[in-house]
Amino acid sequence: MKHLTLAGALLLPLARVGAAGGSAATGASGAPIEVGTDVQLFLDDALTAQALGVALTVNPPRKTLERNLVSDRPYEDMLIGAFTVMQDEGIYKAWYSAWTKKAPSDLATRLCYATSRDGIHFEKPTLGLVDYAGSRDNNIVFDEPTHGYHAGTVFKDPTAAAAERFKLVYLGRDGIRGATSADGLRWQALPDPILDYPADTQNTGFWDPERRAYVLFLRLNLQLPESWARQHGKRIASPRMVGRAESKAFTRFAEYHVILAPDEADGPDRDLYTNAAIKYPFAPRAYMLFMSVFDHGGRGTQETELATSRDGIRWQRPSRRPFIARGPAGSFDDQQIYAGVGVVRTGNELSMYYGGYSVGHHEPNEAFDRSGVMSRVTLRPDGYLSYDAGAAPGTLTTRLVRHGGARLEINARTEAGGSVKVELLDADLRTLAGHAAAAADPISGDFTSKTVTWRGRSDLSATAGKAVALRFTLVRAKLYSFRFAR
Numbered sequence: 001m002k003h004l005t006l007a008g009a010l011l012l013p014l015a016r017v018g019a020a021g022g023s024a025a026t027g028a029s030g031a032p033i034e035v036g037t038d039v040q041l042f043l044d045d046a047l048t049a050q051a052l053g054v055a056l057t058v059n060p061p062r063k064t065l066e067r068n069l070v071s072d073r074p075y076e077d078m079l080i081g082a083f084t085v086m087q088d089e090g091i092y093k094a095w096y097s098a099w100t101k102k103a104p105s106d107l108a109t110r111l112c113y114a115t116s117r118d119g120i121h122f123e124k125p126t127l128g129l130v131d132y133a134g135s136r137d138n139n140i141v142f143d144e145p146t147h148g149y150h151a152g153t154v155f156k157d158p159t160a161a162a163a164e165r166f167k168l169v170y171l172g173r174d175g176i177r178g179a180t181s182a183d184g185l186r187w188q189a190l191p192d193p194i195l196d197y198p199a200d201t202q203n204t205g206f207w208d209p210e211r212r213a214y215v216l217f218l219r220l221n222l223q224l225p226e227s228w229a230r231q232h233g234k235r236i237a238s239p240r241m242v243g244r245a246e247s248k249a250f251t252r253f254a255e256y257h258v259i260l261a262p263d264e265a266d267g268p269d270r271d272l273y274t275n276a277a278i279k280y281p282f283a284p285r286a287y288m289l290f291m292s293v294f295d296h297g298g299r300g301t302q303e304t305e306l307a308t309s310r311d312g313i314r315w316q317r318p319s320r321r322p323f324i325a326r327g328p329a330g331s332f333d334d335q336q337i338y339a340g341v342g343v344v345r346t347g348n349e350l351s352m353y354y355g356g357y358s359v360g361h362h363e364p365n366e367a368f369d370r371s372g373v374m375s376r377v378t379l380r381p382d383g384y385l386s387y388d389a390g391a392a393p394g395t396l397t398t399r400l401v402r403h404g405g406a407r408l409e410i411n412a413r414t415e416a417g418g419s420v421k422v423e424l425l426d427a428d429l430r431t432l433a434g435h436a437a438a439a440a441d442p443i444s445g446d447f448t449s450k451t452v453t454w455r456g457r458s459d460l461s462a463t464a465g466k467a468v469a470l471r472f473t474l475v476r477a478k479l480y481s482f483r484f485a486r
Contacts, residue, residue, distance in 0.1 A: 095111055107148030120376065171200060177189065204278075265320050288308055290352070303325055323339075409450060426468060429469060
């Protein structure tokens with residue numbers, strides 16, 4: 001088993017753009033980016049050739065304050081958490097872990113199941129699968145007394161045989177373990193650990209079609225040299241950080257690597273706890289971590305921050321502000337926030353789920369009395385980050401791209417008096433005839449897939465397969481994504 005050194009795994013910070021009129025780059029040179037007809041999110045400055053008077057901004061979601069799941073069963077009398085939510089077979093399916101006060105350790109927890117028709121109101125069905133206290137009248141789907149079970153994550157594997165279509169990643173006594181299921185309810189544990197590392201948290205996994213491999217994202221606790229702690233101003237001798245492992249077979253992962261570690265911007269008492277990694281399901285080459293950042297001071301609070309990636313290997317942290325923040329004093333989530341795994345559509349918006357706690361991490365187990373609420377946050381499709389401009393016009397010029405569409409659609413929102421205009425450039429960054437800024441029809445309003453026109457015309461089929469660049473002019477506007485549609 002191998003891992004990279006910390007120094008070999010850290011990434012350069014995301015380039016700063018726009019706030020002072022600067023730019024990420026000064027041209028659209030280089031090989032065109034193949035975008036086809038896929039949605040292109042602004043996760044970072046990878047698509048950006050020049051940004052003037054615009055700022056790449058993280059957009060925290062809206063808290064609904066719903067209590068979608070609460071602790072109300074005998075085997076949940078300590079807390080519930082480690083949530084996974086997905087859309088499958090026309091319903092919303094949720095898996096979560098349940099802790100009981102009688103459990104001798106965190107490895108004596110159970111995997112439970114709930115469903116919803118609308119993504120808001122969840123029910124805990126009586127499944128009759130697992131015995132608890134002499135009864136099968138419960139919603140427990142997995143209990144592993146031999147090797148232990150802690151904080152599992154479920155994913156659906158599109159490449160697997162029907163009998164193994166659902167997969168479970170969890171912590172056991174001897175490392176990260178796995179299980180398989182045909183329906184997500186009846187599970188068969190694998191005989192051996194899939195990774196020899198005691199990652200004590202909710203670790204995540206999924207099949208990555210871009211890599212044609214299974215990937216795991218796990219928490220690492222690596223003992224670091226004192227020189228690193230001094231250099232980064234840390235008082236934590238063995239800080240928590242995010243690791244990654246990859247394998248062609250779900251049954252065995254041979255090595256892991258550090259992909260994100262706490263740094264100077266985190267301060268001396270903060271490190272990275274859970275990761276809630278996803279591959280964004282509505283666009284390719286878009287990966288996100290919703291990390292709980294653990295503040296070791298006081299009661300031990302946690303809030304969620306966002307990290308983004310184009311390949312799942314190289315990561316950026318575009319902001320150190322909370323993505324899902326703790327609630328006000330006295331609320332159910334005023335001490336700890338743990339993002340659940342998964343993003344789903346509910347109507348014309350995206351929903352994500354999180355565990356909220358009014359008890360700090362440093363508080364004794366006795367304080368966790370029926371703790372944990374699964375609640376929901378919402379945001380617009382593709383709405384995680386945007387390029388923003390104020391009253392003064394700002395411009396964003398993309399790198400050269402090659403598309404396969406017939407028209408351009410954008411996801412944007414403008415304020416009163418705001419607008420978005422788009423200019424189309426050729427490989428030499430000259431304006432294409434008929435697609436200059438003067439010909440662009442200004443777009444105002446709030447829309448997720450608005451077709452761009454130039455004097456009423458939208459047809460771009462003549463540019464399909466050719467290298468082109470886009471220049472957006474924004475006034476009081478937020479630009480979230482674009483795509484060339486057929």
